[in-house]
Amino acid sequence: MLDGCTDWPDDFVRRYREHGYWQGVPLGQLLREQALRTPHKEALVDGHRRWRYAELDLQADRLAAGLADRGLRAGQRVLVQLPNVAEFFSLTFALLRLGVIPVFALPAHREHELVHLAQLSQAVAYVIVDRHLGFDYRPLARALCKQAPSLQQVFVVGAAETFVALGDCVADPRPLPAPDSREVAVLLLSGGTTGLPKLIPRTHDDYACNARLAARACGFDSHTRYLAALPVAHNFPLASPGAFGVFSVGATLVLAPEPSPETTFELIEGERITHTALIPPLVLLWLEMAQWSDHDLSSLQWLQVGGARLKAEIAARIGPTLGCGLQQVYGMAEGLLCFTPLDDPQARIFETQGLPLTADDEIRIVDADDVPVAPGAVGELLVRGPYTIRGYYNAAEQNLRAFTADGFYRSGDLVRRLPEGHVIVEGRTKDVINRGGEKIPVEEIENLLLGHPLIRDVALVALADELLGERSCACVLAHGEQVELGTINAWLRERGLAAYKLPDRLQVLREFPLTRLGKVNRKALAEQVQAL
Numbered sequence: 001m002l003d004g005c006t007d008w009p010d011d012f013v014r015r016y017r018e019h020g021y022w023q024g025v026p027l028g029q030l031l032r033e034q035a036l037r038t039p040h041k042e043a044l045v046d047g048h049r050r051w052r053y054a055e056l057d058l059q060a061d062r063l064a065a066g067l068a069d070r071g072l073r074a075g076q077r078v079l080v081q082l083p084n085v086a087e088f089f090s091l092t093f094a095l096l097r098l099g100v101i102p103v104f105a106l107p108a109h110r111e112h113e114l115v116h117l118a119q120l121s122q123a124v125a126y127v128i129v130d131r132h133l134g135f136d137y138r139p140l141a142r143a144l145c146k147q148a149p150s151l152q153q154v155f156v157v158g159a160a161e162t163f164v165a166l167g168d169c170v171a172d173p174r175p176l177p178a179p180d181s182r183e184v185a186v187l188l189l190s191g192g193t194t195g196l197p198k199l200i201p202r203t204h205d206d207y208a209c210n211a212r213l214a215a216r217a218c219g220f221d222s223h224t225r226y227l228a229a230l231p232v233a234h235n236f237p238l239a240s241p242g243a244f245g246v247f248s249v250g251a252t253l254v255l256a257p258e259p260s261p262e263t264t265f266e267l268i269e270g271e272r273i274t275h276t277a278l279i280p281p282l283v284l285l286w287l288e289m290a291q292w293s294d295h296d297l298s299s300l301q302w303l304q305v306g307g308a309r310l311k312a313e314i315a316a317r318i319g320p321t322l323g324c325g326l327q328q329v330y331g332m333a334e335g336l337l338c339f340t341p342l343d344d345p346q347a348r349i350f351e352t353q354g355l356p357l358t359a360d361d362e363i364r365i366v367d368a369d370d371v372p373v374a375p376g377a378v379g380e381l382l383v384r385g386p387y388t389i390r391g392y393y394n395a396a397e398q399n400l401r402a403f404t405a406d407g408f409y410r411s412g413d414l415v416r417r418l419p420e421g422h423v424i425v426e427g428r429t430k431d432v433i434n435r436g437g438e439k440i441p442v443e444e445i446e447n448l449l450l451g452h453p454l455i456r457d458v459a460l461v462a463l464a465d466e467l468l469g470e471r472s473c474a475c476v477l478a479h480g481e482q483v484e485l486g487t488i489n490a491w492l493r494e495r496g497l498a499a500y501k502l503p504d505r506l507q508v509l510r511e512f513p514l515t516r517l518g519k520v521n522r523k524a525l526a527e528q529v530q531a532l
């Protein structure tokens, strides 16, 4: 396995193979098999572009050959920051076929996040689109290259300016040695744990298992027309089941440039979409707009919702308003996926986050001392299984904290389980703010803010919010002068912080409430500020 990654112990490898989770097929081959089976079937729709399976397969082969000619080699990492465009997939499959490992940044990430990702992964290349939703990624690439010396090449989808156009990196397909399915296929970003974002190595075997079994749990078949409304760089629309789930059954993927109802309702009607996935704040927006819209949404069969807790009252409005079924999804880029079964009674679908995907997802719910809690009680969810990582990439020290000695991942989520096994997410122990599904690592923002000349001390806390579930509030002790949200956020933006991580509110205080041990009492602080 790639250096810096933690492999599963041999007995687990044997078990996951015997039980059929790991099928020994690299992800690039999944597309090849589908292209041989149904070459003329529509694989991918991006605006006016429609690629059949044979075309997507050929594009990936041509790019793989072209990128190999430009020096990319198996085991190297490439930072990929693409929105929902067709090239995301031709490129991803090209890299997968070469054994080059994509590191998926979100389109919303900026210099601050990208420098960290490039350094952590030692990526040799960076792939962007020229512009998307009014933002030009080329100046960002120039700034990034100055700070991340490992980046030797930048490839651009669209107008390349001083860089190389991805469209020019094609060559005649040629046979390439297939990567080992036990190798790392992709590096995903963690939204999950305390501290700076970490990289999650997912192997061909485990990620294929993730997508294939998720597709089954969600009832995908070759007639499925899935709309990717969320950014496909995220694990949920990428492989849970998302795009890879779609390709695993020979279905059709339709890409939305952004998830607003204005854009997506038209696509649902025009493309006869059957399935899609959203985070809770978007559900609210869709429900609101559906009452006014005269778009025909009747093709929509299932709406998957995950990323943050969905309120039962909102869940209950989905069927009557959108005319489709709801499936709750509780997942994490580190692995574990839970889905409400499609045929569960309504109450279960509204009030739980579903059942683990496989019988070999071992779940432990423990107290602060790692002792299992009584059945039905709330505790931290620990998990081990055929598609859950055993360690972050190049993070030996953090891995000691994030994993138990016997290989369970500490999710940092507080959950309880019903007697039938359904998981209900009740809270968390980790220092992350879940802003409607977008994860804000508290420590990362606090460390940045501590660098501001007017800020003496800071604690970033989550406040309850109707739309987002949670929003972030920077509580600060200031040096004399006035500090204001606008100026602080402008300052953070200058440092290249992604917009979704900017504090929603700023509260200047004289002092922080402390715990008996003299640490900031975040819970008391959040309550105090919420009440102001």
Ligand code: OOB
Residues within 6 Å of the ligand: 189, 190, 191, 192, 235, 236, 240, 305, 306, 307, 308, 309, 310, 328, 329, 330, 331, 332, 333, 334, 337, 353, 411, 413, 425, 428, 434, 437, 439
């Ligand atoms: C998904 O993945 P990540 O890696 O961005 O975030 C994982 C964390 C979980 O540990 C949990 O804290 C939270 O997001 N979460 C939920 C949730 N789904 C995820 N909290 C409450 N209710 C839910 N339904 O967010 C993700 C990955 C794959 C599929 C779906 C979501």
